[in-house]
Amino acid sequence: MPLTTLLELLERLDEAHIQMLDLAAFKKQTIMDNKVDGLIDILNRESKLMKLIEQLEEQRAQAAYAFLQGVGIRSNLNLNLSELSRLVFDPEDKSRLLHIQQKLSGTLRRLKQANELNQKLIEQSLTFIDYSLDLLVGRPNQDFTYHHPSDKGSGSTRPGLFDARG
Template structure:
């Protein structure tokens, strides 16, 4: 197996991760603008990207195993890119090292972007909860009761929605 098939697969994987990173950045903008319809469509696009990445990663596992075997080393499972670099001839090691660096960088940036999106969604949920609390204030007791009275009757709970409607 030649290095060409492995690098072609790595290139496809890198392009998919870059595209997923672009989607993640768009998601940040959409979350900030509170555009839920657009967010729903974007999440569907992300799911398609993740399915494509999984397919390419399966191809990468096949190609990496074939590449390592062609360089005289066999593995029970698919070797990692670093293991392929160990088996590669000196002139091919630099190419694999470059791909490793590119993929590591884009995945790290994608991780940071997803953490930001997660924080933004969490803050949005906190705002929604605060708004609901403001709409549904705690009911104050209207009758006088003794402070040490153990026979307190709990106040009926009020619902935000009228279930009789």
């Protein structure tokens, strides 16, 4: 019975991570479309999903411990699924466990790639915003006309977009 519970929890974890993967695709499009409100909504949904994943992960750890106790292992070992599968002797159960391991591993790999891409897109967006601001207001102490280096007093410095003296 503990193995069945463990397998069900692993399936639910995979489903939750697939939902995160779907959100990552929406996030990518939202970033590319520069929709800040949509991004905030996605981040809120991701936060709720992360809480669910944390709960499922706690339940998974408890189910793994119950399984270990069921096969006579009394210590609280933190075994990965490959190690755990060595303790499953029923061929059908072992096959199900290895299948969900591969499935979850693939989902997590795709999610990692999607998150890395979204991070790069956000970094590019921030770089573009910084560049655009530089074009709009100029860099601090940026001179547009030539001044002799010894003539420091005659140059005027342009205030930035936000003038603190105002």
